[in-house]
Structures are given as structure tokens and as C-alpha cells.
Amino acid sequence: MLVLIVSALLFSLSSNLDNIVVGLAFGIKKIHLDAVSNLTVAIITTTGTVIAMLFGRWLSGYIPNRIGNDLGAGIIILLGAYFSIQGIVKLLKEKNQAAMP
Template sequence: MHLISALLLAIASNIDNFAVGIAYGVKKLKIGILTNLFIAFVSAIGTYLSVAVGKDINQLISFCT
């Protein structure tokens, strides 16, 4: 079950990246490696924080019931 959840999260979080990539590709614009790494880092931090907050909310809900 965790594998399916992880796969769905990966697909959902990358749909917008796919659209932006197509738009940049159509215009033949390139993103530099440092900029790309920075975007990946910010995305990873956002995903980590979302998972951490979700776990905290899950524990809070479980504690209240």
C-alpha cells in the first residue's frame, strides 16, 4: 500500500513539472544545471515538510479518537 501511495504522490507532484517542461521545450529554452538543482532541492524540502506535517496531523487525529 505504501508503494502505491508513493507512486501516486510522485505522479501528482510532477504533473505540473511535465507541463512546464513541455512549454520550455516548445520555446527551446534551457534551464541551467544549478537552477535545476535548486528547483529540485526546493521541491524535495516541500515534499518532506508535507509528509512531516501529515504525520503530525495523523497522530493528532489518532490521539483525539
């Protein structure tokens, strides 16, 4: 159980690297969050990570590793394709709007 908690904490730290981008975006827009708000977000994120990892550990008893790996890879590929397509569509719309007089 201790290994699971430590790995969840390490994972939550690594997954929160995207908070740097959010922090930069907030800084650019001059939005400031106090320490209590930041701590609340960190606690909620960490709790969600621990719960997801516990659920994944439970689910791994019912789904073979190969299927879990394939599902995870498929989800990541689908998300990557979705966001790539969204980015291309946005660029095309901006290009078309800029070309119109």
C-alpha cells in the first residue's frame, strides 16, 4: 500500500507539470490565485490521482495487461488526433478570416 501511495504522489507531481502552462497563462492575463486556492487545487488533483490509481489497480485484476496497454495507447492516440485536428481547423479558420476583406 505504501508503494502505491508513494507512486501516486510521484505521479501527481509529474502530472502537475502542466500547471506551469496554466500558471503562465494566468500570469499573462494578470490573474493571481492565493496560496489557499493553489493548495486546494493540488489536494483535489492528488486525491483524484490516488483514486484513479486505486481504481486502475482494481481493474487490472479483471483486464489483461495487453488490453489495458492497448486501450491506454488508443485513448492517447485519439486525444492527440482530436487536438491536432482542432488546431488545424482553428488555423484554417483564422487564415480564411484574415483573407476575407
